[in-house]
Amino acid sequence: MTEPAIDVSGLVKRFDGRTVVDHVSMRVEQGEIAGFLGPNGSGKTTTIRVMCGLLTADEGHGRVLGHDLRKRHLIKREIGYMTQRFSLYEDLTIAENLAFVAGLYGLNPVQSFVRDTLADLGLTARRDQLAGTLSGGWKQRLALAACVMHNPRLLLLDEPTAGVDPKARREFWDEIHLRAENGLTVLVSTHYMDEAERCHRINYISYGRLVASGTVADVLAKAGLTTWVLEGPNTPDAAKLLAGKPGVDEVTHFGTTLHVVGRDAAALKRSVADAVQATGVQGQPADTTLEDAFIRFMADGQDNMQ
Numbered sequence: 440m441t442e443p444a445i446d447v448s449g450l451v452k453r454f455d456g457r458t459v460v461d462h463v464s465m466r467v468e469q470g471e472i473a474g475f476l477g478p479n480g481s482g483k484t485t486t487i488r489v490m491c492g493l494l495t496a497d498e499g500h501g502r503v504l505g506h507d508l509r510k511r512h513l514i515k516r517e518i519g520y521m522t523q524r525f526s527l528y529e530d531l532t533i534a535e536n537l538a539f540v541a542g543l544y545g546l547n548p549v550q551s552f553v554r555d556t557l558a559d560l561g562l563t564a565r566r567d568q569l570a571g572t573l574s575g576g577w578k579q580r581l582a583l584a585a586c587v588m589h590n591p592r593l594l595l596l597d598e599p600t601a602g603v604d605p606k607a608r609r610e611f612w613d614e615i616h617l618r619a620e621n622g623l624t625v626l627v628s629t630h631y632m633d634e635a636e637r638c639h640r641i642n643y644i645s646y647g648r649l650v651a652s653g654t655v656a657d658v659l660a661k662a663g664l665t666t667w668v669l670e671g672p673n674t675p676d677a678a679k680l681l682a683g684k685p686g687v688d689e690v691t692h693f694g695t696t697l698h699v700v701g702r703d704a705a706a707l708k709r710s711v712a713d714a715v716q717a718t719g720v721q722g723q724p725a726d727t728t729l730e731d732a733f734i735r736f737m738a739d740g741q742d743n744m745q
């Protein structure tokens with residue numbers, strides 16, 4: 440058995456007495472793409488920073504790439520970290536940006552690393568183009584290439600595709616999968632459900648606590664939800680009727696359909712049957728989505744805080 444790339448237990452981080460990472464334990468196997476999800480301010484960035492050795496945990500222990508978490512200088516050397524809103528210098532050329540990053544990492548000879556990276560990206564012919572003139576998708580690919588130029592074994596990406604269009608996001612993820620197939624381990628935070636589904640495993644954090652981890656199927660099972668889809672001209676009336684009824688936790692409009700989700704399957708079924716009878720809409724059981732599961736975890740997290 441190879442050692443996991445990340446194996447941390449009971450991590451706690453407090454800022455000014457406020458606990459923002461609350462006994463988080465996480466394991467990420469080598470070559471795995473692990474997703475990190477959770478509402479704004481739930482502690483993803485802080486956890487990532489502890490794992491990369493940029494912040495010291497107040498409690499907890501573990502190993503990253505086989506190094507004790509306290510050996511921060513050893514960890515930093517072997518990871519790539521793309522911060523939120525990481526950007527290149529728009530008024531430098533593509534090659535100049537790469538040369539700058541290569542210099543920061545002490546790569547030598549700089550120009551050979553730049554040349555290889557440009558060739559890898561298929562950007563050799565555009566090396567003298569200003570980075571600011573690239574499309575959003577290309578900017579992200581270039582930023583990713585800059586983060587892996589020093590050949591890290593673990594890549595930590597903090598919302599790398601925020602604000603990037605769907606096609607460019609898909610291409611970015613193809614790139615991540617390609618690199619994972621070649622052995623790179625990736626921990627990536629995201630708010631996009633389609634990206635969560637492209638991860639081998641996901642970790643969901645709420646109010647600093649890790650509330651679910653595993654494959655998408657594991658996480659859906661943990662949420663323990665039942666979903667009904669209602670359809671027909673009277674869905675707005677059905678929505679009003681269902682709000683707050685026994686077994687009904689969430690009622691959400693999706694275009695012309697209504698998704699009704701709850702933890703108590705029997706009570707939910709009865710409430711849906713009543714609404715169907717009263718309004719004439721059609722109701723069918725359906726698969727629960729990851730978004731439904733996350734909204735449930737978030738609501739549970741809020742309940743725990745009260």
Ligand SMILES: Nc1ncnc2c1ncn2[C@@H]1O[C@H](COP(=O)(O)OP(=O)(O)OP(=O)(O)O)[C@@H](O)[C@H]1O
Nearest residue numbers: 454455459477478479480481482483484485486523
């Ligand atoms: N250096 C700091 N000093 C004080 N508070 C901080 C510091 N860094 C983060 N926090 C607080 O810790 C909490 C967790 O923040 P963090 O950035 O880790 O969350 P996040 O899950 O990454 O959020 P988002 O999805 O919005 O990026 C927030 O309430 C934030 O304001």
